[in-house]
Amino acid sequence: MNINTGKSINLKHIFFQSLGVAFLGAVLGSLLIGFKLQSRGISLELDWRLSQVLAVAFFVFLGRFCLGLQQIKLGLLSIFVTIAVCAYMITAILLSVQTPESSKAGNHLLLPYSDMKLNWMTSVIYLGLFLYLIYRFFKKRTVLDSRIQNKKWKFRLNKNIQMILIIAFLLLLISAPFLQIIDRRILNILTQILLYIVLGWGLSIVVGLAGLLDLGYVAFYAVGAYAYALLSLHFDFSFWLSLPLAGLLAAALGIILGFPVLRLRGDYLAIVTLGFGEIIRMVLVNWYEFTGGPNGINQIPKPALFGYLFDEPKGNGNTVSEWLGIEYSSETFYIFMYLLVLSMAFGVFWFIRKLRRLPIGRAWEAIREDEIACRALGLNPTNIKLTAFATGAMIAGFAGAFFAAYQGFISPESFTFVESITILAIVVLGGMGNLFGIALAAILLIFMLELRDLEMFRMLALGVLQVFVMIWRPHGLISRRSPTVYRLMSTKGVS
């Protein structure tokens, strides 16, 4: 399809292009995996792992070459190559996993990387490549066919299949904590991701829809968390009573901050919100009597399920394990919290989708697009911005309450500027107003931040990822903006 770009693409051209990309990959890859810290006696030394870098270069080269082949109508060949690589990698991985420790050394030779994660990554990337090539292969065909039929070709699944897929996905999400492979650590990461997704969605109202750059979003998160912690400790408020209060408090703070601040625009607004975030953190650190200062707040009560506690049974029958008749395990609580956060995520998702289709949601987008036009249409920009700010803050407040309940311990450490930036990065990477994109970005980012094996390089990788996203997808991973009115469009009676 790219043949009509004017340049003639031939095998040689593709070969050298792939070499260039492979070189680039090797350079970048050597930063990430080319070195290994070894402790020899008393000194630390850097080992230069040439074989690993060569493997990276090889796989990048092969992948790019396959993509090139697809362009000169050798798509079928590249499909075979990619699936072959993928199959080889997976078999080798499975072999090395299944064989006992003693004979492992031999099988390890089959694998290009010594780190298992990289092996997995390579196979997943090749699987993705394979799927993409297949998609391109068949798409081309269909386009040709459709030319004959003079019909517009569209990739759309059958409604029923779509429904089944969605339901299956939901079931998977709900049943995830009960699966064998999900241990305590992974469950923790999943819950974290969910919290970040919710925060990202909340911020996407402010930044994505209303276009107000907020660098102090984490302040509202902190307010929600401290609201729950303090209310439950000092006033014995239950979680379910504190939750709306936490949201309301955060929203109220959003409005109080918004009034003086929202007449500012762009960079100025960003600076002021940044300052506001720091003020809140400073208050938390220094108001020792109230917030516990840098030590934070300990032993925040766990939320109860219909009045039953997630504690060790003491024989008076008010714990969840006795009520449900299951064996006591500390894990039950984390499963419960995961499901709780998951349901909140669904709630927020539904809420934002609804809001977007209401006049207020449309007004938020309009204010981002053109404030003068909004004024000319009789909208009050200040009110619109305030509602956006307050709604975003409220969602952060909810998330904060969940966070405090989940961790059982909060301190100002959790609400630093870096958190604000992480959430903002999620929103920007995901594609401003797009909920699915933001969820995807949150998964990517948090996984990356949790990759403890890559240690200090994860920040570098994060930076590289952001640079590349900005080059290739400047509007975020998913930048599609779906219109907010559907039904009225198709009304026949209108015309």
Added chain:
Amino acid sequence: MVDINKQEKANILALKDVHSFYGQVEALRGVSLQVKAGEIVSLIGANGAGKTTLLMTICGKPKAQKGEIIFLNQSIVSKPTHEIIRLGIAHCPEGRHIFPKMTVMENLLMGIAETSKEFFKQDLKRIFDLFPILYDRRTQRGGTLSGGEQQMLAIGRAIISRPKLLLLDEPSLGLAPIIVQKIFATIRQLNKELQMTILLIEQNAYHALQLADRAYVLVNGYITMQGTGQELLTNPEISKAYLGG
């Protein structure tokens, strides 16, 4: 004598000695004008004469420092912009200002304060009857429309809420001559068929005067001349200054 009928018609909008400032700079130095029901009133003038400022002042941004603005027997000088607009003034700002990433449909929706469905459908039908091209383009993003279509969208969005007075700020700005003709034809149609009262600001003096029932000439913040459109068209001074001889 000719204007006996028009005298009886009520003033929709009346400005009395309005002064308006940008910081220290006095942009309007005592402007008085009237717009009566069912009229097209044109306001012509050179760059920097204060035409756009006049419209903005009517809408309350910047506020008139001195003088009075009366809309439907009600002083609107001290009201905030969004309240003035809700009283029934539609402002179609200079440079169109449509929402580029939103669809044509959403753009139109933004013009409606309350979305009661019955009303809404009628209003939409009215706009689509007026501008059939917008119906064809209703799922397209505003930014992908051509200049003329964008101008139609801007006008449609302004009048969808059934305003009592339409303020048009340079609707011919940056459009091809043939499109300009079309836009002016539409403005006449709005006036004749929907009895819309229009205050039109234009650089394109010839078209504006042809269209106008009455017209004012604004120079450096003063109204220097007024009369019917035909009177001003034949005025030698005007033709020298604004019509190129």
